[in-house]
Amino acid sequence: MAMDIVNPAIAKYLDDLLPAREPWFLEMEKMAEKNNFPAVGPQVGMLLEILARAIAARRIMELGSGFGYSGLWFARALPEDGFLLLSDFAEENRRRAEENFKKAGKSGIMEFRVGDALELLKQEKGPYDLIFNDIEKEFYPQVIDPAYRLLRKGGLFITDNTLWYGRVTAGQATLDKNAAFIREFNTRLMAHKGFLTVIIPLRDGVSVSIKYQ
Template sequence: MVERTQPQDERWAAVDRYIGDHLLGEDVALAKALAANAAGGLPDIDVSPAQGRMLHLLARMAGARRILEIGTLGGYSTIELARALPGDGRLVTLEIDPHRADIARANIAAAGLADRCEVITGPALDSLATLKGPFAFVFIDADKESNAAYVEHAIRLSRPGTAIVVDNVIREGNVLDADSPDVRIQGTRRLFEAVAANPRLTATAVQTVGAKKWDGFLLALVTG
């Protein structure tokens, strides 16, 4: 989660609405998932609809048959990713909070995707140690302090060609603050350093603005 310190530019949200109206359309399952999340008291920190569709398309472009998600929340991004899988595909998603995991399971089932999704509850680093790869696509959107460790596990569970996407890496520009006392910012900076130092990864990061304000994604390809 990003602590929003900068004011929202209404044009950013307006453009997201334009994208949604023209390219995304109505999605009953995703709308119901957001409503269930709100009713369950979950924070409004899901990816935006446009970002969710981007993840879906990236997973399809990767030809993913197995997807790993670290950080489930209420399953909004999980649904978009699971829809990218073929009928015999499999998605594993990790969530530390049992209440959130229960809501996610219900949302995933309501979307008709329970047969291809497994929600594992518990600290992600513990769960990751038990998993076997390879996964073709990994989406990381959990506690930012552990991002570098999550990517290390993602590489272990990968194959050449695996795509890794990490959310919330710009943090309203605060990633530039080397002296920040915020452990999430320091964790994000460690992520950049670890990815830059790993010869198996080819990576970039992109800034985004929209309904979720100013943030961005790190994208990496396992090349060796």
């Protein structure tokens, strides 16, 4: 059964505290709500921007970009000669993301690849400063090792939905398929010798790992 990870009153309080956002963010948030599309939302978006700024990221890769909402938060953190590689299965998402980046004046730093993000991970040459993972949950366990390989030391590996509506806490009998994959992912990520990881219980849970050795 789904549960609120953040108490709804706290979630509302945090939303009310958010500073004003540019119109393209608001449009994309409306679009996500209308189509029931799971974009990260402004609180996690802000966290992504802060983390990218904190490590002065210049090269960022996103796995599962949708129409570019989380990507645009990263774009805010990148310098003009930075690079943001977005990816998604859907050609339609590429078109929409490119439109949204154009509105935000950020087209110059982004490239969008249509296809399987797992293949992209295998083919890409690093190093990247930050990799953001938001693909189908069943693939999460397969992302850890290639992401580690592509990151520079001190780089961040960030993954959304790592508490999966609280379903990761279910007993074996009621554990859904995605929750089982996410549990496997969390356990392996926490045990990984080269990553130091914390799961932040913001929205649906965000894991933040630093490649420290």
